[in-house]
Amino acid sequence: MNEHLGHDHRDGGVLDPERFEIDAATPRGFHQEYVHEGIGGVPLVCVHGWPETKRIWWRVVEPLAAAGFEVIAPDLRGFGDSDLGPDGFHDVPAHAADLYALAHDHLGHDRVVLAGGDLGGPVIQELSLRHPEWVDRMVLFNSPLPHLKGRMDDLETRPPDAVLDYFVRQGTDPDGLAAELDSAAARRAYIAEFYGERHWAHPGAFTDEEVAFMVEPFTRATHLRASFGAYEATFSPAARSDDSMFRGRRNPTRTLVLFGTSDHVIHPDFDRMAERVFPDHVGPLRLEHCGHFVPWEAPEVFVRETVAFCADLLA
Numbered sequence: 001m002n003e004h005l006g007h008d009h010r011d012g013g014v015l016d017p018e019r020f021e022i023d024a025a026t027p028r029g030f031h032q033e034y035v036h037e038g039i040g041g042v043p044l045v046c047v048h049g050w051p052e053t054k055r056i057w058w059r060v061v062e063p064l065a066a067a068g069f070e071v072i073a074p075d076l077r078g079f080g081d082s083d084l085g086p087d088g089f090h091d092v093p094a095h096a097a098d099l100y101a102l103a104h105d106h107l108g109h110d111r112v113v114l115a116g117g118d119l120g121g122p123v124i125q126e127l128s129l130r131h132p133e134w135v136d137r138m139v140l141f142n143s144p145l146p147h148l149k150g151r152m153d154d155l156e157t158r159p160p161d162a163v164l165d166y167f168v169r170q171g172t173d174p175d176g177l178a179a180e181l182d183s184a185a186a187r188r189a190y191i192a193e194f195y196g197e198r199h200w201a202h203p204g205a206f207t208d209e210e211v212a213f214m215v216e217p218f219t220r221a222t223h224l225r226a227s228f229g230a231y232e233a234t235f236s237p238a239a240r241s242d243d244s245m246f247r248g249r250r251n252p253t254r255t256l257v258l259f260g261t262s263d264h265v266i267h268p269d270f271d272r273m274a275e276r277v278f279p280d281h282v283g284p285l286r287l288e289h290c291g292h293f294v295p296w297e298a299p300e301v302f303v304r305e306t307v308a309f310c311a312d313l314l315a
Contacts, residue, residue, distance in 0.1 A: 014058050014059055015058075015209060015210065015213045017055070017213070017216075019058060020035045020037060020058075020061060021035075021036070021037075022034070022035060022036075022081070023035075023036045025102055025106045027098075027101035027102055027105050027106040028077075028086075028097065028098050028101045028102075029086050030077060030082070030083040030084070030085060030086050031082060031083040032074055032075065032077065032082045032083070032098065032102060033054075033074065033075050033080065033081040033082050034054065034072055034073060034074035034075065034102065035054055035057070035061055035071065035072070035073040035074075036070075036071070036072055037061050037062070037064075037065040037070075037071045038064070038065030038066075038068070038069050038070045038071050039070055040070060041065065041068045041069045041070040041071075041314075042068060042069050042070060042113060042310060042313045042314055043069075043070045043072060043103060043107070043109040043111070043112040043113065044064060044069040044070065044071050044072065044112070044113045044114075044115060044306075044310075045072045045073075045074075045099060045103050045112050045113070045114050045115070045124075046060075046061075046071060046072065046073040046115045046116070046120075046295075047074075047076070047095075047099065047114065047115065047116035047119075047120030047123050047124055048073070048075070048076065048079070048116070048118075048119075048120050049116070049117050049118020049119040049120045049121070049143075050118055050119045050227055050230065051191045051194050051214075051215075051218060051227065052079075052118065052119075052120075052214065052293070053075050053079050053080030053081075053214075053217045054073045054074060054075050054080055055080070055213060055214060055217070056214070056293060056295055056296055057071075057073045057295050058296075059295060059296055059299035060295045060299045060302055060303050061073060063299070063303045064303055064306065064307075067303065067307045067314065068314040069113075069306075069310075069314070072102070072103055072107065074098075074099065074102060075217075076090075076095050076098070076119075076123075077090060077094065077095065077098055077226070078090045078223055078226030078227055078229060079217070079223065079226075079227055080217045080223075081217070084222060084223070084226050085098075085226070085229075087241065089229065089233075089239070089240070089241035090226045090227070090228075090229025090230060090232075090233075090239075091229055091230055091232075091233035091239060091240050091241055091242075091244075092119070092122045092123055092126050092230055092233070092244050092246070093126060093240070093241050093242035093243070093244055094229075094241040094242075095119075095123045095126075095230075096123050096126040096127045096130060097241075097242075099123065099127060100127060100130070100131060100134070104131075104134060110134070111134060111135075111136045112134060112135060112136060113135075113136055113137055113138070113139070113310055113313070114127060114128065114135055114137075114138045114139070115138070115139040115140075115295075115306065116138075116139075116140065116141075116143065117140065117141040117142045117143045117292070117293075117294060117295075118142060118143060118144075118292065119230050120143070121140055121141070121142070121143020121144055121145075122143065122144050122230075122244070122246050124138050124140065125138070125140075125143075125146075125246040125251055125253075126244060126245055126246045128251060128253040129245040129246055129249070129251060130245055132252070132253065135253055136254075136313065137253060137254040137255065137256070137309070137310070138253050138254070138255045138256070139255070139256045139258070139302075139305075139306050139309065140255055140256070140257055140258070140274065140278075141257070141258040141259065141260065141294040141295075141302075142258075142259065142260050142263050142266045142270065142291075142292045142293075142294060143266070143270075144266075144267075145267060145270065145273045145274060145277050146246055146247050146248050146249055146250075146251075146277060147247075147248065148248070148249075148250065148276060148277065149248075151276050152273055152276060155267075155269040155272055155273055156267070156268040156269045157267050157268075157269060157273060158267070158268075159264065159265055159266070159267070159268065163198075163264060163265055164265075166194075166198075167231055167234075170228040170231040170232070171228070171231035171232050171234050171235040171236075172232075172235050174225060174228040174229075174231070174232050175225070177228070178221065178224060178225040178228070181221070181224065182221075184219040187218055187219050187221065187224050188212075188215050188216075188218070188219055191214075191215045191218045191224075192211050192212075192215050195210075195211045195214055195215070195293075196211060198264070198265070199262075199264040199265075199291070200263060200264060200265050200291055200292035200293070201262070201263075201291040201292055201293055201297060202260070202262035202289050202290055202291040202297060203262075205290070205291060205293065205296070205297045206293075206296075210296075250276070250277055250278070250279060251277055251278050252278075252279065252280060253278065253280070254278075254280045254281070254282075255274075255278040255280065255281045255282070256281070256282045256283055256285075256305060256306065256309040257271065257274040257275075257278065257281050257282070257283040257284035257285070258283060258284070258285050258287060258294055258298075258301075258302065258305065259271040259274075259283075259284050259285065259286050259287060260287045260290035260291045260292060260293070260294045260297060260298065261286050261287060261288055261290070261291075262288075262289065262290060262291035263291045263292040264291075265292060266292065270284075271283075271284035271286060272284075282309055283305075285301075285305060287301060
């Protein structure tokens with residue numbers, strides 16, 4: 001199933017970092033900030049990836065809340081306006097534990113819908129496997145997926161090595177890379193590559209002003225270094241707060257799969273892989289003229305499909 005996108009979805013007020021009121025909580029011993037709109041609706045926890053913050057959801061927060069969702073869009077530990085993890089870990093299990101503490105323990109939600117891509121994808125998959133009774137369903141896009149030996153031998157599951165140079169460097173030499181990025185300007189330029197010349201997004205998806213809006217939270221050296229934590233944990237057991245559950249297994253959670261096909265960094269056969277990981281899936285919906293950052297690049301489609309997927313809950 002394919003969706004062609006050729007429209008302009010920009011509006012002048014979207015780049016205001018204070019567009020939404022921000023709440024904060026400390027359920028796991030550190031200051032975590034989050035957007036919280038549509039209180040009283042169906043809880044929808046929106047989990048950003050890398051190199052992103054809660055700002056990647058700016059175009060969809062209002063329409064999702066208007067549709068009946070209680071939108072909870074946090075900055076993960078070590079990202080944006082949230083503090084670093086007090087235990088020094090910034091891996092997938094740590095992020096998952098934080099979000100469970102925020103949405104379940106602090107906000108009191110017994111059932112949630114989760115949405116995420118990139119790093120947010122493994123985080124929501126981890127949550128759904130650790131707390132299957134808590135996660136009602138998921139909306140997943142352009143995310144790492146578990147490799148299922150024997151089930152994916154006929155698929156193209158790995159991008160070219162040249163595309164993954166950043167992954168290896170951030171995972172194996174995070175301190176060296178952080179030391180090289182020794183000024184706010186250098187950090188800004190490094191992160192900007194991922195919205196432009198590295199071709200994660202569809203060409204022209206981000207204006208210069210929009211790139212600057214996304215990049216600004218990464219100018220702090222401490223937070224940029226912390227953001228490498230999930231990559232570091234891939235290579236180093238010392239960087240892992242716990243063993244991850246999401247690798248190497250199928251996931252029974254009912255899942256809506258969206259795929260921005262212009263993405264040059266995710267699994268080339270992401271949609272076909274997802275069909276095999278999630279036996280109870282809707283889609284995959286292939287989004288033409290859309291890349292890695294689906295809620296920003298295709299906000300109308302993201303909202304429409306998420307609302308349709310959760311129509312019974314919203315009713």
